[in-house]
Structures are given as structure tokens and as C-alpha cells.
Amino acid sequence: QQQVKQSPQSLIVQKGGISIINCAYENTAFDYFPWYQQFPGKGPALLIAIRPDVSEKKEGRFTISFNKSAKQFSLHIMDSQPGDSATYFCAAPSRIFGNEKLTFGTGTRLTIIP
């Protein structure tokens, strides 16, 4: 059973600052690691994902860093904006047949203050 540990549980960052969320996983059988962003009243939306054969992936202000040996990956949000205030989930896929099921972390509630 794949387990994913996410920290911190909540995070307050000043506008323009860097937000960092960390995740650790156990099982090494995976294809990629996605991060999801969820606003109140909405479903999770795929934000960015990384394959295990790269150490970093950047998309705009969002960067995933991946440390395979430590079984950890993190999300960095540069120049954080009030619109980034949301709950962020990391996830790890477990693949048995074809497409995978996702095991989610417990979430990080991010608040960006002016």
C-alpha cells in the first residue's frame, strides 16, 4: 500500500515569497508524481507532474524537485501570489492494471498574505 507523507499541514507566505511543500513516498513502483491544486468548492486540478527520470521540472512559477534516493519530492511556488492561496496535494500512483489509482497526501493549506 503506497503511503505519501506531506508537510507542512498549513503554510502562510508573504506575497512575492517562495512557498515550499514537501512530500515523501514509500513504494518505488510509479510512473510520475503529480501535484494537484484545490480551491474551496472545486475538485483537485492537476498543477504539474514529474517523471522519475528527471530531477526537476519547471512550469512558470511552479517547480517540482525530485530526489529519488531520498524518495522525496517538493513543490516550489516562486513569487507567490494571493491567487495561489489554495490547498495543495501531492500524489503517488499505484499501477496494477493499465491506468493507476492515486494515493494522495494529506494536503497543505497555503495562504498568501499581502
Add this chain to the structure above:
Amino acid sequence: DAGVTQSPTHLIKTRGQQVTLRCSPKSGHDTVSWYQQALGQGPQFIFQYYEEEERQRGNFPDRFSGHQFPNYSSELNVNALLLGDSALYLCASSRETGPDNQPQHFGDGTRLSIL
């Protein structure tokens, strides 16, 4: 291009009742997964449907059942509702075939409240 759509958006039931939730996957997607998200928690995998069959199942009792139709839409049924079943129920769709990983796309969920 419509994304994943779920209905209804909100539902109130009482203990012991039965409920059916519906999901239409994103265009081009053929696999549907259902998740339960309790307040303040991450989504928990319930089960996954592909080719009208349940392919994977999480740690949920048999009170939770589902169905997938030929048009790939899906239903989640919960019988003998308990107070603890109050949660946001999310449907996610993805494409089974393809050259690369197919990330799951989520709907906005059905908020189920049990009184």
C-alpha cells in the same frame, strides 16, 4: 471541450438511505475512478472502472458499488448510508491507451451530507 461533470452538486440524505451519484468523463477518456474526500483530508480511492468492469478497489465496504456504461459514464451507489459517509465524492477520468502517462482529471464533486 467539456471536462469531467458530476451530478448532483449537493445532496442531503438520512442514515440508512441509498444514494446514486453520476459522472460523465472528459471527452476522449475511457477510465473512471471514484474518490471520497472527507473534510480537511486528501481524496481516498474508492474504485476504478474500465470497459464497464471494476478494475481496482480501495479499502471501502461493499455498501459502495458502481457501474460504468458503454458511453464511459459512471455511477457510484452507496447503500445503508452512515453519518461517516458525509464527504465530497470526486470522479476522475483518464485515458487508458496512449503513449505516455495519462493524468487523471477531476470533476468538482458531489457534496453528500448525511443527517
